[in-house]
Amino acid sequence: MLKRYAFFLAAGLLLGPRARAQTTPPPAEAKPLLGFAPAAAAAEYQLETKFDAQLKAGNLRDWMKRLSAHPHHVGSPYDKENADYMAGLFKSWGYDARIDISYVLFPTPKLRVLELVGPTKYTAVLAEKPVPEDATSGQTAEQLPTYNCFSKDGDVTAELVFVNYGIPKDYEELARRGIDVKGKIVIAKYGGSWRGIKPKVAAEMGAIGCLIYSDPKDDGYGQGDVYPKGPFKPETGAQRGSVLDMPTYPGDPLTPGYGSTKNAKRLDYRKAPTITQIPVLPISYGDAQPLLAALAGPMAPADWRGALPIPYHLGPGPARVHLQLAFNWKTEPVYNVIATLQGSQYPEEWIMRGNHHDAWVNGASDPLSGLVAELEEARALGELVKAGWRPKRTVMFCAWDGEEPGLLGSTEWAETNAKDIQKHVVAYLNTDNSDRGFLGVAGSHTLEKFFNQVGRDVQDPEKNVSIIERRKSLDLVSGSPEAQKDARDRPDLRIGALGAGSDYSPYLQHLGIPSLNVGFGGEGAGGEYHSIFDSFDDFTRFKDPTFAYGVALAQTMGRCTLRLADADVLPFEFQNLSNTVAKYGTEVKALAETMRTDTEKQAKLLADKRFDQVANPDQPLLPPKAQEAVPYLNFAPLDNALAKLEQSAQAYAQARRGPNKLSDDRKKELDQLLYQAEQQLLSTEGLPRRPWYRHQLYAPGYYTGYGVKTLPGIREAVEERKWAEADEQIRRTGAAIERFAGQVNRAAAVAGPAPAQ
CATH class of the missing domain: 3.50.30.30 (Glucose Oxidase; domain 1)
Structure with a gap:
């Protein structure tokens, strides 16, 4: 799939052959962690230090060389051999590992x-x-x-x-x-x-x-x-x-x-x-x-x-x-490797971590650069288990097959297991290809504050700053005006929204599972993508020669997995989401207004018979076609929903600030309300002309493919000048946001003081 991050600054020095990514050591008094009481946060930092000590760049190198030794596309012998090999690795690390097979069209x-x-x-x-x-x-x-x-x-x-x-x-x-x-x-x-x-x-x-x-x-x-x-x-x-x-x-x-x-x-x-x-x-x-x-x-x-x-x-x-x-x-089997580590306290809550393993040819960069980091995370967690640790929640490591032809393995697994996924999965954490450079992260904005704390605690291998700060520096230098303003004014990093192009799509956009997609890039640019030159030799020469960024990716995603697995209460937060969705609302209203102004200007130019000529006067441009006037749309249902979302986000934040001690039963109830909140943003009808996509905040664009459209039902109706549809999508999106706000209010009620007996 595409998966390339648009980080086009190439700077910094390569590390020496023994260099490894470093973590930012916590201060003597550990920084607060979302979802953890102070004592639990200190213990979590100690656990992550032990986790980091297990990570070895040499393992990533060895696995990439082994897995990329032959082409391993869907239907190839080495595709199945790699799946068997990885299942064996997971079993050797103490996981309950299996291979689930789907049968898909692959011409x-x-x-x-x-x-x-x-x-x-x-x-x-x-x-x-x-x-x-x-x-x-x-x-x-x-x-x-x-x-x-x-x-x-x-x-x-x-x-x-x-x-x-x-x-x-x-x-x-x-x-x-x-x-x-x-x-x-x-x-x-x-x-x-x-x-x-x-x-x-x-x-x-x-x-x-x-x-x-x-x-x-x-x-x-x-x-x-x-x-x-x-x-x-x-x-x-x-x-x-x-x-x-x-x-x-x-x-x-x-x-x-x-x-x-x-x-x-x-x-x-x-x-x-x-x-x-x-x-x-x-x-x-x-x-x-x-x-x-x-x-x-x-x-x-x-x-x-x-x-x-x-x-x-x-x-x-x-x-x-x-x-x-x-x-x-032909119909071919695809082999999804599923490795499970059972939770000790909340086994019915699942943290899913995924990356695909199939490639168009040898696939060292795409996808193995992300997959070998995932394998090292799983191995390091296995070592923690051997030392006596056990996750509170169940952890699942997934290596998907058939991603390249069209997210075949992950989508079919999601559709086959949809009920269990929506009942149990807390979050889906995805990586794909990754190389040297700057952090790239996009996903559910309910996880934005959580991820910022993760990124705060991982140090960039090339610079003596956190991966969040280095990315903000990039945004200051070469970001859009909006990104530059955010980098100057916001204390945290605004994460991107997810479109399509990798295995998170069925989980987020079809089933409403909170999701993240993370990688590094910008200093390993090249032309190997989906060619015979995406090889171990190319990767170790030009992409991430010391695998320092592979280790940084393992540290980043390992922290995501560990913190979600062990938090006292799941680390979801809704004020960042409210702020971001309000921004999306402002954008779609501005889009409609700009289109109205442009249409009026164009009509006047056509009436005056004024339109541009090409450089060659013998080839004049034809006049643009007159367009229907843009009506004034009623955005009240969206505005009302956004106001309710802001109120519910504040209510939940206030409830979590209190010194409320929750029983195990209330924690379970709260957790479920939190991780199933995203499902309230799904519509039963789905998006116009493509009902498979049900999320009302994020979807790939109908004409952009991987590129995301936010508030997609409204935005695309406006862009395509379908005004009746725009009105309907404003109402439908507003209703979804109101459902979500209601769920957050219920979570705030459970998180607040226990009712009087």
């Missing part, structure tokens, strides 16, 4: 043909060239070829059109130049949005085929030296990846909303709604250059042009392209 290519048939001829190579400096890049017989999983079969020939990143606004720009892609094959650059959006939008615009390439300006020599001299994408490198329409629903496309057990009822794959409507193929910039060079027509806008040594024309034609794709539409 692989049997025919790939791409030819330029006019006015000149070229046959695309469609193969990555191994390099001698990379020990596993030459495992050709075991590697999946370059392809986009869940592309449609197809055999099409048509004129070519260059569509920049292939997102909706790019087609608006083409339309203003009188260029229509109906009946054409489009070629788009990777970037600007998730790859699956490109064929989705192209099909909606009438295109019959789609090519996606990595331009060297974005992912190649335009960034620096190419592999193996440097980390960036070489000429033959290509990005595999799924184009499943995950903004509609993730998981097995043949079992929407229910688990893909062996005997589950399945849709006909030819009718599955999340499989692309047109054939799509990823290619290298080496294969893209002859196709783009054969285009004529208007020059592309300046900001569309890449780094290839050619003029970037838009077309259509005279370049004509033949694209033929055929796939093996």
Whole structure:
């Protein structure tokens, strides 16, 4: 999946070969911990010191080398071998470990043909060239070829059109130049949005085929030296990846909303709604250059042009392209490794920690950089158990399979076990690929204050500051104006909201489980993503050579797991959430107002026949189409709900400040109210046109893919100018927030003084 954090500052020195991440030692008088009484907080700090002492960077290195030794995509022998190996490790550390199997659709290519048939001829190579400096890049017989999983079969020939990143606004720009892609094959650059959006939008615009390439300006020599001299994408490198329409629903496309057990009822794959409507193929910039060079027509806008040594024309034609794709539409098993450590006091409350283990090829960075940190966390917890510790709550370590094709393993496990998950799971903690640099964290804002305390107590391996402070420094230097203001004015770090792209999605957005997704990045940039060059050699050369940040990730997520497992009362807090959701409300109201103003300005310009010309006066832009006026929407249901949320958050904070001693029964009751509060933010109907997504605060955007839309029902209705739908979504979102506020009020009542007898 995507999972790359947008931290683009590269600074600092590499650590020596024996360097390890350090923790910030607690002061003599331990800092307060959310959910812990003072004495319990001191004991927790002592436990975390013992946990840190167990962490060894050498283990991460050894496991990455072992797990990335061969390609391990879904259906491959090494995928199953890795699952068995990890299950054995968990058992050796004292866990009850098992492998749960789902059966999912996983197409692989049997025919790939791409030819330029006019006015000149070229046959695309469609193969990555191994390099001698990379020990596993030459495992050709075991590697999946370059392809986009869940592309449609197809055999099409048509004129070519260059569509920049292939997102909706790019087609608006083409339309203003009188260029229509109906009946054409489009070629788009990777970037600007998730790859699956490109064929989705192209099909909606009438295109019959789609090519996606990595331009060297974005992912190649335009960034620096190419592999193996440097980390960036070489000429033959290509990005595999799924184009499943995950903004509609993730998981097995043949079992929407229910688990893909062996005997589950399945849709006909030819009718599955999340499989692309047109054939799509990823290619290298080496294969893209002859196709783009054969285009004529208007020059592309300046900001569309890449780094290839050619003029970037838009077309259509005279370049004509033949694209033929055929796939093996097979059902394959996916192997989810589930390792459980039973809780001693509240065994019915589960802390879930996950990372996937499948890869497109060898997958050292994606996903093993995060997985080996998770393994080391589990091993260190096992050592604490041997020394006499036992978690109060049950801890589950999960290694998911089938994430790359579309969150297949985690989604099917979640759908199969939905009732138990919603009854028992306190929080889901996710990692994926991670390398050197800056903290990246997003998730449920009920966990924001909790995570800030975790990040406060982990020190960055390269700088003598906490990982929170280093990230805030990045925001001050290169963040958005809003992020810069937060970094200056807020004492803590505002965490991001979750869209899609990794295994947290079914837990948060479908089942309402509080979730976090955490990693490091920004100093290990490169072009290995989803290619044969995502290898142990590449990772240890360019990503995190000493595994210092892998250890920092283990320290961070280990603290999350330990504190959630052992807190006296679960460390949820609602004032940060209230503040953030109020900000989302302000944003959607401002969006509607801006659209109203822009529409009025555009109408006046059209009335005056004033619209811009392109640089070439012989190619004037067509005037934009007149748009319907934006009505004044009634945001009162949202405003009223936000006011109630603020009041309930304050009530809970006040109740927890009191010296109230809770019985075990009241603690259990309070815990359940806290961890099931997020479920109140789900709607039974789900979001318009995609009911699988039920969370009213966070969802991937319908046209952004991985990118999050907050208050998604309202925001997307406004963006798409569906005013009746916007009114309905304002009411529905307000109702969900009011349900949530009611649950927080009930928690405040339980957390407060015991009722008089």
